[in-house]
Amino acid sequence: MAVIENEKNEKNEAHSNTTFVAEPYSIFDKRQKALIVFIAATAATFSGFASNIYFPSLATISEDLGVSVELVNLTITSYLIFQGLAPSVWGPLSDAKGRRITYFCTFLVFLGACVGLAETPNYAVLIVLRSVQSSGSASTIAVGSAVIGDITTREERGGYMGIFQAGLLAPVAVGPVIGGAIANSLGWRAVFWFLAIYCGAFLVVLVISLPETLRTVVGNGSASPSNPIARYPLTLYQKTTKTKFTPQTLPPDAAKKATIDIAGPIRILFSKQAAPVVIFLAIYYAVWQMSITAVSVLFSELYGLSETQIGLTFIANGAGSIIGTLITGKILDTDYKRVKAKHEADASQSGSETETDQPREVQHDDVNFPLETARLRLLPLLALIQCASILTFGWTIQYRVHIAVPIVTTFITGWMVVSIVSIVTTYLIDVFPHHKAASSATVNLARCLLAAGGTSIVTPIIGAVGVGWTFTITVAVQLLALVGLAIQWRFGSKWRVEAAEAKR
Template identity: 35%
Template sequence: MTTPCLVPSFFFQQNIYFPALNPIAADLGVTVTLINLTLTTYMIFQGIAPTLFGDFGDMAGRRPAFILAVSIYILANIGLALQDNYAALMVLRMVQSGGSSGTLALGYAVVADITTSAERGKYMGIVGAGINVGPALSPVIGGLLAQYLGWRAIFWFCFIFSCCVLVPYALTVPETCRAIVGNGSVPAQGWNMTLTDLLRARRKTKRGHDATDDLDLDLDRQSQQPTLQRPKLRFPNPLRALAVAFDKGVGLIILYNSLLYLVFIITVSTLSTQFKTIYGYNDLQIGLCYMPYGAGCFAAAIGQGYLLDYNYRRIARRITGFTVDKKRGDDLSNFPIERARIGPLYFFVSVGLLAMILYGWVLELRPSVAAPLCLQFVIGLCITGSFGILNTLIVDLSPEAPATAVAANNFVRCEMGAAATAVIELMIGAMGTGWCFTLFALLAAVCAPILWAEARYGIQWRAEKREKRERKRVDKEEKRERKRLDGEEQAGEAEKSKDSGNGAWWRRKRSGKAGGGGGDAIANANANANANQGEMESKGVEALSGEEETDSVRAHPHPH
């Protein structure tokens, strides 16, 4: 649980310089409107960065991604503390956003790695407490620093704080990504190892210890998960997160979560300017005005975790044959997880949106400061509690890639929030605070049937998604099998053709030899025949000569 507890610390610093907007504008010689654009660009990158770090964390592991994100954040804070022009402030705030918000998806992913659905609500509440309370309470620290040490001290504070987080994390926090270490039984390797484990292994090597026992232990551990394969590293693809956002079930939750986030962000981003204009507060007083909102956020984050776990067990008891397994996790394929999570949401959304409308009109009428501060507590309790519940549901629906799913949620809500912060001051100037806040509350209320549709049809949509994935898997295997059979058939035909060619060659060779031997025999036979004929002719001539000689003797006898 160390990583989920460390992640909120970066969101504690997200809005830390809200009370210093006016001093920064005066120091750099620009308007407050231009300084507000740094909030917009910050949120743009706050949406983009988790899509990269989330995908990278699912591939390489949580540790490398977290260390890289925090290192970027540290360097950005050094630059922000030393810069002295508006362009540098704008660019470095974007870099700072990329580093800090990159840890968001990783925090929720670690919760998914180490918890089951039956107890996930409580741990998600711990992460949500820091993420939601941080932006509300950090202006208090920012106000103190800006008031007494100057606005540059804010970024030096962020630098020191992030270094204090990174060092113990790199030394001791283990890897949790299931694609890397499975259920914890597969030992981490390389950059997924903690620095203490790495140093311990090097000391053993230097001392010349026999590593046979360690190797046997590693083999025993790996044998428990023989099918575990490490993902191949590639450049992080943000489009994977966008694909999650367009999924029918998860996409609707992300959409409504983003609408609730608009209510959250416009309340936080306008508090500084509104309270300075209406009540004339200084930087420290403005920072203190965030405390009721932060208290509501904290109470919601802790309470919603226990509420979700209770509601999960309550619905599980109603399902015949379903038992909660806190060690191995539950099979949610036929469990109405959408109804278990969304059930408590209707009350919180209704009360939170009503408080939002009242908050806008209270600022319009400018009564005592106690009224808007009390309404801030209610908004923090109900609205942040609502999208904390929806964050838990998003992780439940994406067990195979929770970091990517959280990144998709963060991308959509931050881009919508960036657009809202860019125009909110103009809208307040044109419509007034009351109607402006009412418009955003009504927008969320009109879209509330999304929650009912998700609770009603979510389990059906998940079944359709599984069937589609299974068909795709079967088609892929069939295609691979056909390709294998075609390859074997082609190889067989090639071998057969080769054998056939070799046989023909041997037949031709044998036929050639047989033909050559027959010719020789015929030639020999002809030669013998000619020789015999010559011999016979020779004998015939000799016989004829003998007969002629006999006849001559008979005709002319020799004298005695």
Template identity: 35%
Template sequence: MSAKTTPDNEPASAEFADQYSVFTTPEKWCIVAMVAYATWFSGLSSFIYFPAIHDLSQALSVSIDDINLTVTSYLAVATVAPALFGDFADVLGRRPVYLITLTLYFVANLSIALSKSYSALLGLRALQALAISGTNSFVYGVIADIATPAERGSFVSGVSFSVTIGPAVGPIIGGLLTYAVGWSWIFWFLCIAGALCLLLIALFLPETCRNVVGNGSIPPPKYLRLPSRIVMCHWSKDNGVARYKWQIPNPLRSIRILLRKDNAVVMLAAGLLYLVYTCNCTSLSVLFVEIYGLKQWQISLVYLPFGIGAAVSTFFSGPMMDAAYRHARSSRGLPTNKAAGDDLDTFPIEKARLGIMWPVLSVTVLTLVAHGWVLEYRQHIAIPLCLQFILGLCLQFDFSIYNTLLTDKNHRAAAAAQAASNIVRCTLATVSVAFLQPMMEKIGSGWTFTLFGGLCLTATGLFCIDYHKGTAWRQQNYHNASSSGSPKSVVSKVTLLAEGPLVD
């Protein structure tokens, strides 16, 4: 692993030069907790809205289809928005994009809460999606900034908890608020919670972008600094504004990342899993009302087993990924350095991450098929709810591994890589939801969920391709970049020779 450098390629201070990040473990968890809080709003803002659709239709004197258009517009904007902001976060820094997007999010929710017209709701929901959907990409950039590959799995799992708990509690919060005080209080709740998140980040989130502060020991520009030097400040000395090479953010960078073969394969696989996840969550309310005759206030509780299962998975997926990574290093006679980090450019990280995924994917397929046929034959409600718990546990485990792998593959541009992945998954989800209800009416829930199981099998095949070919493809991209003149440290080239073959 090469010595850490400042953004303008000058050596960092000797005290911190051999550390991947100068932040302590408690500080890293505080940083991840703050950005995970911001990420929570991405899923919450969509799912908290569903219980209010009928009330909004009546309050604004429009049809249900018109209100559903605000859902579609939200998803459409959420598909492309992260690509616009992802490279900004990788180039200009994490603090600016968080402060800007959370401010826009606060304004959007405040305006919706005060609005009384359908046209305002339609436009402001698009603004809400533009503001908050990118946080799901920024968070992985922050993790790549501060966490070495050996500890990255645990931090990604921690973030996954906030990502999955939003869809789980969103319908419950939305249903209770709509029932008790009216639909506008959904957006007052988001406005207040968003303002608190904005305040926490403004006061306590340090700049972590390695393009700006290196491993955290380089003073950032004054406008990126925290109000107090007491909070998480590890500068060896204050040399004024950090000297680094500015780049113009390029939103198309996400497209270039998407077109890399090793990225495209896993992004498509994860997109298929996300399609299944979205269709499963979308179908729950319709199926359980139709089959079990649940009342409106009971429907929100149906989402709890899936959410609880997803939350439970985050407690053991991280330690399992970290253990698998250490085993993959030691089995190749390589050390694991949690302080300085390991060189992933020459290490088959695909095998280290995906090796523990196969049993969980198998259970995912079986659970989906079983869930569909249990509903088809109208078995006791406890059976599909238990299957939802297992499905939530397995799908979230799959997503945690994938998100960690994608961050490892693109650790220099993690936010842009997640934005590219968002394009794939949101596009697939948006299209599939449009055909979900007609498909269930035509072939029934049993064959519909059997089809979803088949899509998960396809995703398994794509992950298998990356397991065997991904490292070679990634290394080919490295060689192509080197031959075209892209900078690469001599140390990494020496390490490439020293570590031997990339694949078994």
């Protein structure tokens, strides 16, 4: 199977002529980048809100619609399935036509689904509209990751990606609390009215404030997009830089890149440059989703918690996710700078480096750079800590240890798994710089489909063998998944070089 092009010079991503080296990678300064990341992170909260705000109401929805909890759990499964599939369409659209038009379309779909869910008459409509809702919200993460890739270089990308992940994970902490409170006071249907209002208000902000960042459309941000939808009203905000820049020349193959390649995420997923580490990530993410799906029912049945109380228990999981990704993002930037300095020193000593007039980041962002060392070093430690946390979670609930203990394990698990997702997403954006949204969609596709399968079987397995043994089995699978990480670490660099040579 053909492999999508690999690591190329980040500076040459938008074009290949010499004018580019005189201009910055992005015209946006730190404050502007912070605003763009904030908007992208807020957009990504819709995926988490739509998923997590729903958890405390599972038992109530089951009673109200007259179906079993297992059937209601299938709405989580359907949500995850479409959360995995939808970015495979929206991601390539974003890479071809632009970030703004993709955001606009996805939020319209999400808004319509929320209004329909608020008026759901029966279970069949519920499961269908949850799938549609997921199709609208899921892609905000992939598109947001691509936006960050558009405006940041490798050296700063880890930190900004950490901030982005922290923002989008806020719903993991507050979503269930809001959902539990709304469901208790106004009923579960009001949860979806809340999401509809939130979506409508934010869509206005996004359309007004977010600039187009797709580099084949606007280069480093200085070119004016021809598509009116790609333009935005606050153009003065984009021109606040004191230095005057000439519009960049777009890449010669821009027309080719404008093709919407729906199969792109699938090709990335099955490419040897991505498959081992993506499978590793998907397994760890699926186990996490299985644990938080089980929390709602287990804490209600075994500890007698109400909807509001169950919602409050999710704060630990969300707080761990947010804190973890912020810290991990900073570590990623530090690791990259350290590895780059060593790489430069080794190249200088070997005499292989030649003098050029290119900026420093241009000279060394190539296929020979030890990207796996710079990006993946933390993964084994994070994986082992998550295994210990999940094991503790299962057995403490099995023996009804004080509820504080399993709640603390959700904090640790959230920290570990979200850090893993952040690291792998950043790594894949580095490996596939021309397909940022598609590479993020690949992560979504794998982790969500596997999580969908996991959440659909977790309750029956718990009923058959108990909580402790259920999560002992999942930990065994996680340990086997470390083989994929080892393969990526050992052969990733070699495969990137081979793919680059094959493309020449």
